[in-house]
Amino acid sequence: MRIDIRANGFALTEALRDHAARRLRFALTRADEHVRWVAVHLGDVNGPRGGRDKRCRIRVMLKDRPDVVIDDVETDLYAAIDRAANRAGRSVARCVTRQNFVTVAELHEPSAPLAP
Numbered sequence: 001m002r003i004d005i006r007a008n009g010f011a012l013t014e015a016l017r018d019h020a021a022r023r024l025r026f027a028l029t030r031a032d033e034h035v036r037w038v039a040v041h042l043g044d045v046n047g048p049r050g051g052r053d054k055r056c057r058i059r060v061m062l063k064d065r066p067d068v069v070i071d072d073v074e075t076d077l078y079a080a081i082d083r084a085a086n087r088a089g090r091s092v093a094r095c096v097t098r099q100n101f102v103t104v105a106e107l108h109e110p111s112a113p114l115a116p
Contacts (some may be wrong), residue, residue, distance in 0.1 A: 001028065001035045008043040016042070020056075020081050027089030028060070031096045037061040042077060056080040058088045068092050 003021050005012065020040055028035055039059045046053035054077040060068040070088045074080035 001025070001032055001038060003038045003040065005040040006042070008041060009047065010042075010044055012042065016077065016081075019078060020085070023081055023085040024058070024088070027085040028092060030089075031062075031092045034062050034065065034096050035060060035092065036063055040081075042081070045073065054080050056084040058084050060088055060092055062092065062095065065095055068095060 003024055005017050005020050007016075020042070024038055024040070028038070038061070041055075041057040041059075043055045043057075044053060045055050053073065054075065055071065055073050056077070057072075058068075058070045060070075062068065068088060068091045070084045070091065072080045072084035072087065074083065
């Protein structure tokens with residue numbers, strides 16, 4: 001799985017990059033074969049004014065499925081990454097499960113209609 005991490009408005013440290021990559025790998029482990037690419041955009045919405053303004057936007061590009069986009073804003077960037085990664089993992093698992101269920105249901109259609 002390819003993970004691209006970018007920061008907007010501040011310098012991206014190795015610790016922050018490692019934390020984001022580790023959390024995403026863990027959250028997306030179950031659906032790893034369906035994930036093509038993950039883009040993470042970290043930013044400070046209000047700049048130096050402070051407040052709840054650290055944003056983590058995660059976009060997961062899946063194979064043969066629509067993209068999953070998660071956006072989270074917190075006071076702490078590590079908390080924003082943790083929460084967004086957890087939400088991305090749940091959303092991707094739900095998307096993959098839903099698609100697999102539809103495929104299995106299409107394969108197992110009854111061959112003859114049931115009599116009343």
